[in-house]
Amino acid sequence: MFQDARDYQILFLSSFLILGISTRDWTIHPEFLLVTVLTCSIAQWFFTSFLAFWPVWWRREYPVNFALSRFNFSFSSLRSALITSLGLCLLLRANEASTMAIAAFLAIASKFLFRWSHKHFFNPANFGIIAALLLTQDAWVSPGQWGTDGWYLLLFLGAGGMVLNKVGRWDTSAAFLGAYGGLEALRNLWLGQAWDVYWHHLTSGSLLLFALFMLTDPRSIPNATLSRLLWALAIASVAFFLEHALYLNNAIFWALFALSPVTILLDRVWSASRFDWAGFSVNSL
Amino acid sequence: MKRILIVIATICALIGFARPALAFCGFYVAKADSSLYNQASQVIIARDRDRTVLTMANDYQGEVKDFALVVPVPVLLSEDQVNVGEPKIIERIDAFSAPRLVEYFDSNPCAIPSPVPMLESRVGALEDGAIMTGRAGNAADLGVTIEDQFTVGEYDILLLSAEESDGLETWLRQNEYQIPEGASALLQPYIRQNMKFFVARVNLEEFEESGYQKLRPLMMAFESPKFRLPIRLGTMNAQSEQDLIVYLLSPGGQVELTNYRTVKVPSNLELPGFVEEEFTDFYKSMFATSHAKEQKKVAFLEYAWDMGWCDPCVADALSPEELRQAGVFWDTTSRGGGSNVFITRLHVRYTRDRFPEDLRFQSTSNRENFQGRYIIRHPYKGEMDCPAGIEYQRNLQQRLEREAQTLARLTDWDIQEIRSKIDLPDIEPRPWWRRLWD
Known part of the structure; x- marks a missing residue:
């Protein structure tokens, strides 16, 4: 059906989220979901485009406008950002939307900052969760939220x-x-x-x-x-x-x-x- | 005009679970012929980081001399760490946090509304308690060590450690603690985890001297990373479901279970007026229905409130002295004059098969307030002579039906019976053409 396995993941994670909200008594603010998805997507866009032209511009090999023309942001990478944001929405809880935004931004940033030979080694959602738990006083994870059905x-x-x-x-x-x-x-x-x-x-x-x-x-x-x-x-x-x-x-x-x-x-x-x-x-x- | 105006307090006796249920964290070890019954157990846990103060309510109803309690504790406690609490504090905290009924009176839809001050509602106390009997004896070859023994208030306390559960079981029996068959299998995991056993019984002399009619709550203070409440021993000698109310006080936010789901009780619902007289029955039925709907394997959140934020306060906030009595040991002064305490009230109805593990808690940053709250709106019964009055009466019919259905859904009561109890105001049908002629 789908060509990209991430589409399945998006489908499943979003159905789990709907399931959790509708049947598991979760209190999730819709605006938090929106903030998380938007922050992840914008961060993904920012880092992909920034990293695409930054080295070229830095070496001054090309004028900036040429570098920008090489900007090849692929919408396909938004899928990963969406998966990360769904993961955060499923697992991370907070009182403030800003906490979700911090977690979302750091999750995506970790993919670009912690790299070794062109590969990121932190799971972005996991990184976002731990970062929010460590850096804010506002985040928590509810391990009992699904029960044992x-x-x-x-x-x-x-x-x-x-x-x-x-x-x-x-x-x-x-x-x-x-x-x-x-x-x-x-x-x-x-x-x-x-x-x-x-x-x-x-x-x-x-x-x-x-x-x-x-x-x-x-x-x-x-x-x-x-x-x-x-x-x-x-x-x-x-x-x-x-x-x-x-x-x-x-x-x-x-x-x-x-x-x-x-x-x-x-x-x-x-x-x-x-x-x-x-x-x-x-x-x- | 269907505005809710006045709010008046209602006093409603609450839960009163009159079912045999045995001790929460420990188990009754009464004399074989004593039939021991207690109602819902109540525990207050005040916790900040690794520090815990546990208060166990004691509503033991049997002969005082037959009372004994065995509770697994994570560390050895010294005499100084055990105390007897104020009996009133459990009632106070129960009344403060109990699900409540509020009552509104519809105003005359034809009059211009004028706000009337809201009076507070209050809910009756829970029946609580737990605990047991026996007499301490000698230990030794059985691998049981009496680590410490002392008297605190009217209680004689023993702290035991054991190497083998069989030895402990034998020792308890030899010392006339009537423990249930198969206790050893449940004691074993606690022994392996290096937990100690806190055994309390009543010192009759001290009890008589104290002049108290009832046993006072037992309190213990200790430091341990384990944020748990052992309930498994309590499932042993229980034939039926047991109720446990846990009041969790923390400087942070809500406390929730990590190994079971924590679910809010249905709340903020409008119910028919007759529920006022039957609130206890209503709450019991509603709780039982919700519990069954969740396959009897969740804990219910009945109340969660930031005591530092009180605008408006749903009830008189606990004073610093009352908080201290409830075991709050941290500095509670905070912004805005409120106290730096978040209270969570969890209601767990458990059996051995649906709650196989002890309760594990975690303190979260969740500062969302929640209360179990049910609303009665009394219809306006005076004379109404205006178009708004006709509109009001028409909507009233629908509202009463909605309330009946809500009640039936929550409690599984028969809808016809509910309808028959609702006092439907007579409404004179007014044909639409009257508007033209009049």
Whole structure:
């Protein structure tokens, strides 16, 4: 149906957002959604066009107007910005619209500021969330917002599986969920707890959404399969540690943030071709 | 003209869950033949960063000598960290935050409106409480260590640590704590997590000397990164659903659960006038219906209020002294003379199968105010002799029907019965052509 896997992602994320607002008692201000989407899009436009002509102008090789003529802003890149803004709207909560704008701007900026050999290594939405949590006193994330309904889990698994199947990154989610689920199972055994406690913990909608939609951004995660597996295992372990040893809420987001720079190292050790949305096409459904 | 003008206070007894429900964080360990019943448990948690003051309401109804309480605590507490609180504070904070009914009187649609001051509404208190019985004995070979024991107010307190849950279970039984079968399986995870057990019973001499009729709330202050409330022990000896009201006080914003959904109770709804006499029944039915609708696995937010921002105040704000009694330990003076305290009231109705995990909380920056509030608008019944009056009467019919449907939807009550209780004012039909002739 869609040629670009991002279109599926946009479709799914926006339906989750509608679902959340209509059935999960979320208080989301419509103007916050608008601010987030607009800020992401404008930031994306600003950085793409600015970075396109800045080096040329700086070297004074061409007059500015020539540089500007080379400005080739592609509307396709707005898709990524939209995905980032939907991710923020789904996860981040704030009292003020300005907090959402800060998160949105920094999320997009991170793609252009934190780069290593033409690849950004922070997941933009994750970066935006952590930046808002650290820099403002106004932001929070509600890990309990989806509850633990089986129906949602199937939906997330189905939708996530479809996108992952198209971008070929299902290994990352599987490794993460396997490792995290395994660690939790060991802990449950050690504690001697009933297994419904375990399932209740693992079937949190937020956890699945993270594993299927945030962890798998093909542009920012390691390129080689082996390095992705290692990376996912590391994130699961760090998240487990943060949660059970330091009692941190939202440990998965902090773990992903902390381990994102490791991508550079993993990419140097195991090289593989970089993911490119443009070079990627899918058959219609 | 259908303007709401006057607001008058209504006093409405609230929840009064008259169902057997047992202790919240701990469990009853009464003598086998005692039948122990308590109503909704109530807990106040005041927390800033890692510091917590936990106040457990005690509305224990049985023989005082049979009372005993076992609560897992994250750290060892010294005598100085345990205190008995003011019995009134729970009632006060309950009344302050309880869902309320407000009453409006429609004005004469034919008169020019003049604003009338609003009087405050107040809601009755919740029945609360929890707790238990037994006598402490000796520990040792069972791997149970009595880390500390002391008397605070009318309570004898023991702090236990254990190596094995079987040992602890045996020890508790040997010391005449009637704990339910299978307690060991529930104690085990707490022991593995290196938690301690806070065991309280009543010192009868001290109780008689104190002159109090009822047991006072137990308070404990401790520092721990764990922001949790153990409820699993409480699910053990309960045959039915248990109600727990948690009042969370924080200097930041709303507190929410991280491992369950936190859902607002239906609020700001207009209801038929007769609900005034049946508000307790209404709230109980509405809560039960909402709870069932959410598959009985969410916590309900009944109240969230920034006490520093009070314009208007829905109720008399808690004084600094009352806040102190509720366990607020941080400096509460803030902008505008209000207090730097945000209160969140969560109502959790739980069973073992729908709430398998202990409650985990997080303090958020969310400063949105919320209250469970229900509105009654009494129709104007005087003489109306103007076109606006006819319009008013026509709209009134629709409004009353809407209110009946709202009530039926919220409570699952029979719509016909609701309609029959609504006092529909007689409206003389006035044919449209009368306007031409008159």
